[in-house]
Amino acid sequence: MILGILNVDWQTLADALALGAVYALMAVGIGLVFGVLRLVNFAYGQLVMAGAYALAFASQWNWPRWAGILLCFAIVLALSLVMDRLVFRPLRTQSPAVMLVATFAVAFLLQSVALLWFGPLGKIASSLAPLNRPVVISGVDIRKIAIVAVVVAVLCLVAVQLLLARTTVGLQMRAAAMDFRTARMLGVRANRVIGGAVLISGALAAVVAIMLTVQTPLVTPDFALRDTIVVLAGVVLGGLNRLVPATLGGFAIGFASGLLGGALPTTQSQYLPSILFAAVILVLLIRPNGLFTRGRESLERV
């Protein structure tokens, strides 16, 4: 019924679901690192960007598809570890504001490095382009990537969930996100837990890079920058303190922006960012601790 009002077709709905799924993955990537480090990684989008460049170069060199994907993972994971080592680790004891500004700086740094090395014009990552073609399901055209993105995202979320729930390091990561100090005094090794979170978060960034390059094969230095800003808003909107609300927030904002972007006529859809962020601000004013979290934090802490 609502779909009728918005005049949404199935194609748009599928694309919105896919965007929501990809944003949910980014939200998990950001949320995992926040959990153990209390650090909002503004530079998360640049990890995705690096992965996208890896895919673009692999297509340019005519590497087989699997090799490109492998390169993408290798680059993103290596960059994640370097970021943790050079930036996150020295900043661990700083205030959240300092850490946020620092990752803001890192984001710009990486973007500028990409501009310097690869130029402003961008490269094409074409090896996975066939996924952009539609399939017909009961008379409706749906792009393959929409289905692939949703399936891959669900698989990734399940995998992360299993890792957190069933493995020792996963248990330790959950404990560290609740009370790092106590976890350490029980013998939980900080570097291992943080390293684990950074690696999983990096792997998710690589997956996101693959999904996004299918939809947007032109890779430029600001690739995924706008997505990251939107996802960050979604994550804070959902509630950054816990992974599930953060993921829901990421999905919700991706789905909403996909839906609105597809449903609104062009003259209005250009104001999509305004509508989205106005909604985000409104929700934050009503629920500063997030849409999907229970209860309210106490007043000012003494």
Added chain:
Amino acid sequence: MTVLVVENLEVRYGAVRAVRGLSLTVEPGEIVGLIGPNGAGKSSTLHAIMGAAPVAAGDVRLAGASLVGRKPEDVARSGIALVPEGRRIFGELSVEENLRLGLAGRRSQAGADDAVERAYELFPIVRDFRRRTAGALSGGQQQQLAIARALVAEPDVLLLDEPSLGLAPRIVDVVFDALAAIRESGLAVLLVEQRAQRTVALADRCHVLSNGELRLTLDRDDAADTEKLVAAYFS
């Protein structure tokens, strides 16, 4: 055969000298009490031993090896387990998961299942509720879980920070009986408490701390001497 040695320990937070020149030892099979009013420096001592508070001077040794400057996780993995103040249970995790977190402090994962089993035997209630969310347990049950969680690491030294805080007397009995049993198994126990009388009665000896300094040491016979205890607190 002294396991834990604290020597001329000095803990400072900025300008505040929380602990001043404290020395004590704990032997295996012994409970040493540390009592005194709030702010006397008891918790700071435990945190300094764990590597979680800044040691300005002095030394902490476990079986002869200095622990000063080590990270908390390394201290835990070298054989000291802490039952922190306020229990610090991970409320959203299950009881069993809380217990499994304690395994992180083991030197070797071999025999972990046996250690968990022994902890269950000591605190049957923890076994009964192992599938529940830890946050749903009562304060006394959480305290038992916190001690069990420390024990599964099979430490040489057990540190307890006010385990009776906020518990009904009936439950305090359970906790203190468990401590006596733990002593029998040969562990060295350092017990920080505010409820003086019971601690003095249980411990092999008890140090009274005030303003970061060791004021006097009481032995078990002093437990009945209320005047001496009152004097230790109110003067």
Added chain:
Amino acid sequence: MRRPALLAQLAAPCALVVAVALLGTLVSRSSEGYFVDSLVKVAIVVALYVFIGNSGVLSFGHVSFVALGAWTAGVLSVPTAEKPAIMPNLAHFLRGTTVGNVPSLLLAALAGGVFALVVGLALMRLSGLAAGIATFGVLEITHNVLRYYEKIGPGLNTFSSVPETTGLWQASIGALIAIGVAFAYQRSRFGRMLRATREDAPAASAVGISVYRQRLGAFVLSGVLAGLAGGLYVHLLPMNTESLYLDLTFVTLAMLVVGGATSLWGAVVGALAVSALDSFLAQAENGVKVFGGTLDLPAGTRLVVVGVLMALVLILRPAGLTGGREFSLPRWRRP
């Protein structure tokens, strides 16, 4: 505090601005632009400082106020005859109105202040990450609306035909006004109360200070200064929405952080130091002669260097180059 020491706190940043302006008169016409630009940056960073420095609350949204100020001054000072060419869809009442240089700057400041008041009334209730994201949202919305709403400006087009009145004179007067206002504010009862909330919000409310009201006051004042700076900016060079967006947000925040966010001296030093570096690198990207050789850096080096610098300062010296302290002469410093 003794009067000479206090005077030095105001005089030092002013002297720095004047020195830069004087230096600007000595260089070639083409390099003069860099000096003017750095003085406008001083005004923007000081505006940022008034809020961020005194309140300790992060804002990613201040470039919104700069942008609105630029739009206000720009739209109002394009000659009526040229308006239809660059802004064909302009709202009727703006089409026929053109004001002079100074009124356009004052209106820019007013616009910045009013916008900050509207935004602040709602957002100053937030703190921490929610505040950070919400101010970012304001930037996104402002950028988005200015980019597409052609009734109030050139939209995607570049703001050409704005009289280029911001030279060394106007820029340094603007920077000096910003510094003077910021100094007066931080010495005032309000500035001191706000800094108390920065140091310890619960303790400040315990002594009767309303954290919300003090933050709002500083937010509006910094909006006024940011609007003014935006006006100065649009009178300096032709610009579009992209020059008033993420890059400017990043560079001005970097300047504040590098200089030392908690002092006016830090804001001014940071703005000028990073500007100097940035201008040098910009020159070098076009090829510049240094020590007899030619330095020719690839385009894009500037932001890389500024990014590295900012990250390094945050990691090695989080309080900034000045340590976040006001200027003081060595002999006035206490032992």
Added chain:
Amino acid sequence: MTLELHRGEVVGLIGPNGAGKSTLVNVLSGFDRPTSGAVELEGRDVTGWSAHRRGHHGLARTFQHSHAFRSLSVRENVEVAALGTGAGARGARRRADELLGLLALAPYADTPAAALAHGDERRLGVARALASEPRFVLMDEPAAGLPEAEVPDFAAVIRSVRDDHGAGVLLIDHNMALIMDVCDRIHVLDQGVSLAEGTPAQIRANLDVAAAYLGESAVHTDEETTA
């Protein structure tokens, strides 16, 4: 739990760790909301008031841990507190200098508060609370960590707040010597319940109090608390 504080008296609040003393101060000063019950200030119900509004209406507090405005000078710390409750700039300055004299902080007037020694910092907390010329002061462990030798001087300050300023003081501290010395009345709190009330002499003689501290079981309810 019911507690009354009048102007011109010092009421002590003691009890073991976790007894709920700090929670009480937080509720009274507006940093926490009570689950039930009300807070009245001079006959007015202020339960829903914010902390800064209570500050405006004559209620001041100190904090258990240092809450100094670290980068502000010692004088500015006190001045700001006077400004917060509406004093003019000149009046605030005069008031600050007066209080710095009273609390022996004058030599450090221009030093940043972060550089103070611990004992001086505790006194700065009191000076700041007094800057608003409050009618009631809640002191949360003001003597914690104070060198023993400074306690008598500190007691004199508290008496002067009562006698010279006519304020009512609620004093929480673990230093029994100080409590017994300056309080007119003492409340003993244990596990959130008022255990006893009386003059210092009565409290000293009260066995329940000793029991609360020493851990005898007779005085406790059998209800288990899940703190």
